Amino acid sequence: MTPRALIFDKDGTLFDFQATWGLWSRGLILAEAEGDTARATSIATALGYDLASGRFLPDSPVVASTPGEIADVMLPHLPGTNRATLVARMNARAAQAPQVEAVPLLPLFERLTARGLGLGLVTNDAEAPARAHLGVAGLTEVFGFVAGADSGYGAKPGPGQLLSCARALGRLPAECAMIGDSLHDLHAARAAGMRAIAVLTGPAPRHVLEPHADAVLDDIGGLPDWLDSLLTKA
Incomplete structure (x- = not known):
């Protein structure tokens, strides 16, 4: 049929995917890390993201995850961050991402x-x-x-x-x-x-x-x- x-x-x-979200995600990670290089690296590693190349690895959990699931991966590296607030920031930034x-x-x-x-x-x-x-x-x-x-x-x-x-x-x-x-x-x-x-x-x-x-x-x-x-x- x-x-x-x-x-x-x-x-x-x-x-x-890579062309749209690669460099954009680098900006998100660096912003959430607030200039802390070690924290940015730990977030990137958890997300399966290569900060140097600006690309996601094939087995990255980001590839098919919901914003909430991605936030859950990031939160252990962002002590004191509210989950709902993080998701809202991510969605607001994502809406502006050039596709x-x-x-x-x-x-x-x-x-x-x-x-x-x-x-x-x-x-x-x-x-x-x-x-x-x-x-x-x-x-x-x-x-x-x-x-x-x-x-x-x-x-x-x-x-x-x-x-x-x-x-x-x-x-x-x-x-x-x-x-x-x-x-x-x-x-x-x-x-x-x-x-x-x-x-x-x-x-x-x-x-x-x-x-x-x-x-x-x-x-x-x-x-x-x-x-x-x-x-x-x-």
């Missing part, structure tokens, strides 16, 4: 919309930054459903966001494909009974994603050809 709806992850899928598109997004989504596909976005980021990023990219009206980890549907790898998205789009789970760059995305797709499509614009390499995916694409720009290939097989 050719998918009737596509559900996208955000970071590492719509937007290149580097994995591919030119508007032309791609014009092609996907023209196919009559339902389109949704589910992210482990908070909903407000996610909507801010979509707005800057000109994609506010593209998605029929947008959910973050704080939207009330749970977070990936649980299936709640995906199942809620399918219902909102009027599609059965089996009619949907989830596209993401992490194992959390692929596991969520399996749990929801959807196709799992991986892209390589996040830190996870092909050999990690491939055993859990129905297809692995270099980036979401390969989706039209992938959809065409399914029609050919049918």
